[in-house]
Amino acid sequence: MSTACSDRGGPGKVIADPIHGAIHLAQREVQVIDTPSFQRLRGLKQLAMAQSVFPNATHTRFAHSVGALGMMIRILDAAQEKIEILPEQRENLRLAALLHDVGHYPYSHLMEKVDSVVLTEDEVEGAATPAREIDATKTPYPRHEEMGRLIVTSQGDLVNAIGGANRAKAVADIFTRTGSADPQLSKLIHSSFDIDRWDYLARDSHAAGVPYGNIDIHYLLNNLRVSPEKTVGFSHKALPALEHFLLARFFMHRVVYYHKTIYGLEEACRQLLRRLRDHYPDKYEIPLDGNAVGELVRSDDLHSFTDAFVDAIVRKAAKHPGNKEEDKVIRALAGAIQSRKPPKILMEVPVYEECHRKHHAGTAFLQRCRSDLKKLSTDFSIPLGQFLLCVPTVVLVKVPPEYSATQVTRLTGDDVTARAHKEEEEQIWVFRQDDVEPTSLLDFEPSLVKQWAKFFFQACRLYVVLEVPDADDKVIKLRDRVKDWGKS
Amino acid sequence: MSEGGSMDRQQIALKLAADGVALDFKIDSFRDRLILQKAMYLVQAAGVHLGYHYQWYLHGPYSPALTRDEYAVVADCARGLDDSKGWRLDEQSRRRLEDLRVLLKPRKRPDLARELELLASVHFLITHQQVAKPDDDQQIADVLRRFGKNFQREDVKSARRELSEHGLL
Numbered sequence: 170m171s172t173a174c175s176d177r178g179g180p181g182k183v184i185a186d187p188i189h190g191a192i193h194l195a196q197r198e199v200q201v202i203d204t205p206s207f208q209r210l211r212g213l214k215q216l217a218m219a220q221s222v223f224p225n226a227t228h229t230r231f232a233h234s235v236g237a238l239g240m241m242i243r244i245l246d247a248a249q250e251k252i253e254i255l256p257e258q259r260e261n262l263r264l265a266a267l268l269h270d271v272g273h274y275p276y277s278h279l280m281e282k283v284d285s286v287v288l289t290e291d292e293v294e295g296a297a298t299p300a301r302e303i304d305a306t307k308t309p310y311p312r313h314e315e316m317g318r319l320i321v322t323s324q325g326d327l328v329n330a331i332g333g334a335n336r337a338k339a340v341a342d343i344f345t346r347t348g349s350a351d352p353q354l355s356k357l358i359h360s361s362f363d364i365d366r367w368d369y370l371a372r373d374s375h376a377a378g379v380p381y382g383n384i385d386i387h388y389l390l391n392n393l394r395v396s397p398e399k400t401v402g403f404s405h406k407a408l409p410a411l412e413h414f415l416l417a418r419f420f421m422h423r424v425v426y427y428h429k430t431i432y433g434l435e436e437a438c439r440q441l442l443r444r445l446r447d448h449y450p451d452k453y454e455i456p457l458d459g460n461a462v463g464e465l466v467r468s469d470d471l472h473s474f475t476d477a478f479v480d481a482i483v484r485k486a487a488k489h490p491g492n493k494e495e496d497k498v499i500r501a502l503a504g505a506i507q508s509r510k511p512p513k514i515l516m517e518v519p520v521y522e523e524c525h526r527k528h529h530a531g532t533a534f535l536q537r538c539r540s541d542l543k544k545l546s547t548d549f550s551i552p553l554g555q556f557l558l559c560v561p562t563v564v565l566v567k568v569p570p571e572y573s574a575t576q577v578t579r580l581t582g583d584d585v586t587a588r589a590h591k592e593e594e595e596q597i598w599v600f601r602q603d604d605v606e607p608t609s610l611l612d613f614e615p616s617l618v619k620q621w622a623k624f625f626f627q628a629c630r631l632y633v634v635l636e637v638p639d640a641d642d643k644v645i646k647l648r649d650r651v652k653d654w655g656k657s
Numbered sequence: 658m659s660e661g662g663s664m665d666r667q668q669i670a671l672k673l674a675a676d677g678v679a680l681d682f683k684i685d686s687f688r689d690r691l692i693l694q695k696a697m698y699l700v701q702a703a704g705v706h707l708g709y710h711y712q713w714y715l716h717g718p719y720s721p722a723l724t725r726d727e728y729a730v731v732a733d734c735a736r737g738l739d740d741s742k743g744w745r746l747d748e749q750s751r752r753r754l755e756d757l758r759v760l761l762k763p764r765k766r767p768d769l770a771r772e773l774e775l776l777a778s779v780h781f782l783i784t785h786q787q788v789a790k791p792d793d794d795q796q797i798a799d800v801l802r803r804f805g806k807n808f809q810r811e812d813v814k815s816a817r818r819e820l821s822e823h824g825l826l
Contacts, residue, residue, distance in 0.1 A: 292666075301743055303670045305705045305750040347712075458706075536663075581687050583694075583714035587721040 189239035212475025272317025308459035402598025677754030717778035
């Protein structure tokens with residue numbers, strides 16, 4: 170699988186990598202890697218709790234970030250004869266690849282999406298919660314790309330290592346794909362077909378020990394082409410390798426990222442963090458909202474904002490005192506995570522549907538949970554907070570939503586621009602044999618992906634967290650009670 | 658691909674915010690859409706966080722995610738599924754929305770659209786440091802003119818004053 174990434178950055182160091190071979194670092198990249206702000210990534214597992222099922226999946230954001238740089242070097246080498254990239258652009262692209270994940274939270278998406286709870290207790294019908302109130306005074310946690318921008322432009326060690334404030338902003342512009350960054354070049358960092366995905370599919374697959382992400386990097390690179398308009402794409406000969414890439418991502422989601430046990434544990438942890446933050450903000454010191462996260466990552470506390478930060482909270486929560494129902498739920502969730510007793514799945518409704526469909530078996534199931542979960546909770550004397558509902562979703566290619574005929578007539582210039590921008594970002598370009606400019610993969614007739622792009626996969630799941638001696642018996646009875654909930 | 662046939666939490670908050678500033682949730686025309694976009698921008702600027710990320714487009718700050726939710730909310734309401742009933746925003750946010758009502762006071766919709774576009778655009782350019790000298794009204798008016806907007810220095814000055822009076826700057 171490995172090859173050598175060429176040395177185009179002058180004297181530096183070499184990192185041996187199982188995916189890309191020897192990665193030659195430029196001096197400035199070594200300086201960036203040596204900063205405490207970058208070293209923090211050693212404390213973030215790339216696949217969060219996947220190691221609870223795939224024991225070897227313990228690789229870090231640090232390894233992936235260096236790998237993304239290795240991937241960028243390989244792409245730049247493959248494109249060097251076909252596209253003119255100025256030395257400073259090249260250096261910034263390499264730095265952007267290296268730093269694209271520097272803003273990840275502890276346990277990555279788990280904590281970043283702490284507010285993305287499908288069904289909170291106050292949304293369940295009949296739940297005895299206080300007024301159904303939304304607290305809009307709190308800003309949501311920012312996305313990790315925005316966190317990355319904050320870190321790269323405000324942490325002194327990184328700003329210095331990168332070469333000053335202007336350079337730091339230029340690098341952040343590339344990985345957040347904003348500002349003055351060249352749209353085609355920054356697409357290499359952030360799109361349907363970016364170096365992030367090239368690296369993580371191969372690396373995660375290798376680490377987990379599953380074959381699904383083993384993409385054909387060499388062949389894709391050999392068939393890289395660039396149009397006179399600087400559009401980066403691939404020769405039509407690479408169509409199967411391209412399709413394999415997209416399918417690899419789809420299968421890695423199904424097999425690893427959305428594995429029922431891993432996802433259940435991560436959901437339990439997400440809900441635990443949300444509860445602790447909302448009910449015991451002083452005791453557990455979880456950032457209250459996006460502003461608090463922003464302050465944290467601009468301070469020295471950034472360096473301890475790693476998986477260990479969450480692990481310590483879980484350990485403390487497992488001994489959480491009190492006898493209110495909320496206290497019991499906290500102990501149950503924390504105990505399940507700490508002792509690796511994953512939430513039990515009661516029902517899963519798999520959905521393959523066209524993206525525009527709003528009503529299907531999954532939505533019927535969610536509606537049923539909303540209306541009947543309270544009774545189930547009461548009948549089995551299990552607190553509502555110990556039922557977890559999730560809807561992990563994946564698509565082959567992100568296609569912007571189709572507007573209906575009526576909607577089209579109402580579109581503003583801004584709508585059209587925004588849609589075009591989104592479309593362009595997600596496009597994968599294929600060069601027909603004699604064409605100078607490429608065709609979108611979605612318009613490429615022989616493409617399998619063209620046929621399947623309009624579908625999504627969703628696994629609507631209901632879990633329960635139980636810490637009682639007769640848990641298995643209870644789970645059997647619970648499954649019997651919900652077995653028809655997926656029927657419309 | 659929304660989870661249910663009904664509104665999610667963000668859409669509920671959006672509907673409550675529009676109700677809170679007494680704004681009709683209409684998207685029948687370009688002008689209606691512009692009013693809703695800019696009003697929700699100002700709502701967020703006032704500290705009522707609905708979770709929409711705005712970027713600069715032709716008509717000033719614009720959020721594609723808000724567009725998607727506008728359609729979803731209108732569709733659900735048309736089917737009689739207004740899930741925001743039974744919900745409310747926190748007290749502080751409700752007070753902030755009440756304060757904002759003055760900014761959206763009843764007037765002809767073309768005037769409202771133009772005024773909200775000015776207020777939101779001036780706020781965005783100043784707070785996102787999109788102009789070299791944020792204190793310079795003329796510079797802001799020049800930027801707006803580059804986007805084909807007929808706003809003068811005096812318009813910017815008056816917008817700045819109004820934003821300050823409502824605690825948005």
